[in-house]
Amino acid sequence: MASRSLEQLSSVISRNATALSRELEARNISSPTVRDIYAPNLSEIDSAAATELANAARELQALVQSPSQQLNLLAFAYYDVISVGILLEFSIPELVPLEGAISLSELAEKVGLLEDKLARIMRYAITNFVFSEPEPNYIAHTPLSAALVRDPQFATYLRLSLVDLAPVAVALPQALRKWPMTESVTECAVNAAFDTNDSFFEWLSRDAARQARFDQGMAGFSRGDGTAAGRSSNVDIAAYPWGTTLPSDAVVVDVGGGSGHVSKALAEAFPSFKITVQDRPEVIEAIDTPSPSNVAYKIHNFRDPQPILGADVYLLRQVIHDWPDKEAVEILRALIPALKPGSRVLVSEYVVPDPSELSRPGQLLEAKMIREMDLQMMAILNAKERTRDEFASLFAAADPRLRFNAAYQVPEDRKVCILEAIWDP
Numbered sequence: 062m063a064s065r066s067l068e069q070l071s072s073v074i075s076r077n078a079t080a081l082s083r084e085l086e087a088r089n090i091s092s093p094t095v096r097d098i099y100a101p102n103l104s105e106i107d108s109a110a111a112t113e114l115a116n117a118a119r120e121l122q123a124l125v126q127s128p129s130q131q132l133n134l135l136a137f138a139y140y141d142v143i144s145v146g147i148l149l150e151f152s153i154p155e156l157v158p159l160e161g162a163i164s165l166s167e168l169a170e171k172v173g174l175l176e177d178k179l180a181r182i183m184r185y186a187i188t189n190f191v192f193s194e195p196e197p198n199y200i201a202h203t204p205l206s207a208a209l210v211r212d213p214q215f216a217t218y219l220r221l222s223l224v225d226l227a228p229v230a231v232a233l234p235q236a237l238r239k240w241p242m243t244e245s246v247t248e249c250a251v252n253a254a255f256d257t258n259d260s261f262f263e264w265l266s267r268d269a270a271r272q273a274r275f276d277q278g279m280a281g282f283s284r285g286d287g288t289a290a291g292r293s294s295n296v297d298i299a300a301y302p303w304g305t306t307l308p309s310d311a312v313v314v315d316v317g318g319g320s321g322h323v324s325k326a327l328a329e330a331f332p333s334f335k336i337t338v339q340d341r342p343e344v345i346e347a348i349d350t351p352s353p354s355n356v357a358y359k360i361h362n363f364r365d366p367q368p369i370l371g372a373d374v375y376l377l378r379q380v381i382h383d384w385p386d387k388e389a390v391e392i393l394r395a396l397i398p399a400l401k402p403g404s405r406v407l408v409s410e411y412v413v414p415d416p417s418e419l420s421r422p423g424q425l426l427e428a429k430m431i432r433e434m435d436l437q438m439m440a441i442l443n444a445k446e447r448t449r450d451e452f453a454s455l456f457a458a459a460d461p462r463l464r465f466n467a468a469y470q471v472p473e474d475r476k477v478c479i480l481e482a483i484w485d486p
């Protein structure tokens with residue numbers, strides 16, 4: 062893990078803050094504060110400097126606070142989660158005007174909560190820069206709270222994580238105690254949290270609103286407009302050489318494609334591709350938004366043999382990470398009867414870098430994000446995020462003729478990796 066001295070950190074901060082200010086000056090943009098809801102995204106102005114600054118600031122905090130101060134902050138971090146979860150549960154971001162401020166009493170009336178409780182929750186969220194109190198008892202937006210209004214799909218993804226899945230994370234110690242040596246998809250934190258024998262996707266579909274939040278949330282997580290912090294589907298389009306590797310009328314199957322948001326982006330970029338999105342009945346039957354004419358939707362359980370024979374591409378995006386190795390290999394194997402020589406299996410996932418790479422100075426927040434996602438997978442399905450070698454082993458275990466060919470990444474978002482295996486009988 063990174064370890065720099067006070068002097069080293071202060072020089073990193075000073076150097077990068079100066080670079081960022083100069084870039085703002087050059088573009089004639091005034092320097093924003095954490096309250097300015099029309100602030101430019103500093104990561105877009107100078108991504109390298111912004112990343113260095115954020116990592117150094119985090120490390121500086123760890124250096125200057127005592128262990129007990131830091132551990133106390135960690136011990137209550139679930140209120141970071143819960144406070145924003147409550148804001149979303151009660152649609153509070155939409156009730157606060159983007160311009161100006163609203164009194165706590167008026168907000169409490171609109172929300173339907175006791176003013177005293179609402180004020181305490183808001184004031185906690187404010188400590189995380191979510192809303193501000195520009196004058197006593199008045200609430201105004203900050204960039205973080207405004208993002209919850211401006212990007213409703215992203216807010217849906219956050220609500221799923223902060224409200225629906227928060228009890229799952231909290232139940233992980235209990236699940237590990239109950240089932241210490243298991244990789245079963247029905248012996249994980251979801252089962253401990255909700256006392257159910259359902260696996261995660263079965264549990265999701267027991268409640269149509271929760272299922273809808275998941276499907277919209279996956280789309281929100283993948284939005285390409287730069288407001289969400291997830292995995293933009295535009296980057297998937299940019300990362301793989303779709304246009305040069307495949308025929309112009311390529312047949313693409315988006316296996317476990319959810320509500321089809323990635324396929325829609327692919328169909329718009331390549332209008333002569335013929336794309337089919339496959340998913341569970343609960344997902345496919347709920348799709349009610351228009352799609353490009355070259356996208357079709359079909360119910361298919363990806364544990365069953367693949368019914369679309371001889372496609373050019375079978376895309377599995379954020380599917381394999383949901384499953385332990387045994388099930389992941391079975392999902393890949395179910396494709397094999399359909400493959401023609403040269404068919405490509407594209408697995409689009411986070412790829413966990415080597416621990417030595419993640420422990421370099423300046424990588425702390427990226428390491429944290431990947432590790433968070435990894436623990437989330439452990440909690441919901443005893444699944445995991447994998448290294449490149451682990452993906453290669455899955456392809457080999459599915460069938461040695463499924464030859465791992467290459468991994469594609471784009472510099473703009475190192476989190477997106479498309480692993481390509483080619484059927485080479």
Ligand SMILES: C[S@@+](CC[C@H](N)C(=O)[O-])C[C@H]1O[C@@H](n2cnc3c(N)ncnc32)[C@H](O)[C@@H]1O
Pocket residue numbers: 262279280283316317318319320323339340341344361362363364377378379380383
């Ligand atoms: C994490 S989501 C990924 C969705 C989409 N590919 C994306 O990248 O946003 C996993 C998807 O797998 C689907 N899924 C889970 N079990 C399935 C099954 N047995 N057959 C088909 N799809 C399944 C889920 O419904 C969900 O849409």
